[in-house]
């Protein structure tokens with residue numbers, strides 16, 4: 001099962017925003033590195049001959065050919081654009097506390113434990129495997145403020161076989177951070193960031209030599225957010241990003257407080273300040289972005305920066321709902337994220353559902369005591385479940401500029417195989433709702449972790465529940 005060359009089965013994906021495509025009984029053939037070389041449909045010339053040849057090749061080399069059953073189907077592996085790995089043990093804990101209490105009493109003491117590389121590795125490995133089992137094949141991670149702990153997280157991703165972009169968090173302002181958990185100085189924060197970039201690059205190179213089809217682990221420059229960093233660190237990180245053409249991740253305009261800090265400190269919005277430091281650019285991913293005005297949105301579009309939409313987390317800490325539709329229509333790239341552990345769930349399925357529901361509530365409004373005419377956002381805000389699937393797949397791929405997220409030729413074969421008739425999780429329409437749109441909707445709304453039987457990253461099996 002580790003050197004897949006061809007798969008025959010039915011696959012849903014969203015090659016373009018807004019709709020979806022069902023590749024029914026498609027033969028997907030891979031090159032030697034796990035990238036899709038050819039997709040052949042029953043209506044294509046030569047289909048039968050290709051299928052016979054693939055089956056024969058599979059019989060000669062067991063494990064290289066997989067045929068899905070009629071109750072099975074494939075979805076692209078998800079791309080999660082915002083995860084705090086050190087917060088994984090905290091998922092679901094104390095979410096009824098205000099953000100400052102949640103951070104000061106729970107989160108920062110927990111993140112400080114990443115000072116122990118063994119702890120960081122154990123938490124990172126468990127999280128990477130859990131995310132893979134939920135169908136997330138690519139993930140953008142915040143590590144901790146520690147160089148070694150963050151590096152152990154990157155190593156854990158390679159061990160789990162998950163494609164990942166990992167950052168060592170910078171939080172250097174002694175006025176804004178606890179002494180027990182921060183960078184020692186702006187200079188050390190910048191030096192550690194440079195060293196982290198180099199070490200992850202070599203980690204990946206070492207893995208490429210030893211693992212034939214390794215999916216890739218990359219490094220990201222990661223200022224926690226403006227309120228926790230000095231101007232010296234932010235300016236230095238901007239220079240590092242430009243010099244290395246590196247990934248960048250941070251938070252932007254998450255809630256009322258963060259928004260207010262930037263305005264008080266610089267007399268401008270969070271987005272404008274980040275842009276001044278050179279931190280808005282292609283391959284930059286900013287979490288939340290709920291308080292974006294029209295000029296912030298235009299700035300994101302101009303600079304090619306992506307919004308990581310975290311709908312479950314926003315319900316707890318963002319003081320508002322993210323205007324996904326407005327952001328997309330303004331030409332800004334946007335993907336989906338769990339925001340572990342501001343969001344409690346490791347599943348992007350649950351975030352797809354919440355993204356759709358939050359968009360409906362933004363549109364209609366939520367307080368019945370306010371007149372209907374002024375209760376909602378005053379414009380069409382809803383997104384469809386297929387649009388949310390796009391955010392979770394190709395939206396994330398565009399953000400990270402990685403060839404993943406769909407079953408188009410040239411993309412890595414990252415796939416989650418679902419059993420739609422698994423006991424206690426029947427996703428079929430009982431013969432009544434068999435139209436492709438209905439089938440996809442039932443999968444996206446009702447799939448459970450048990451529905452996902454196998455997960456492949458770049459043609460390599462990394463989760464096989466049936467082998468457990």
Ligand SMILES: [Zn+2]
Nearest residue numbers: 084251287339
């Ligand atoms: Zn976050």
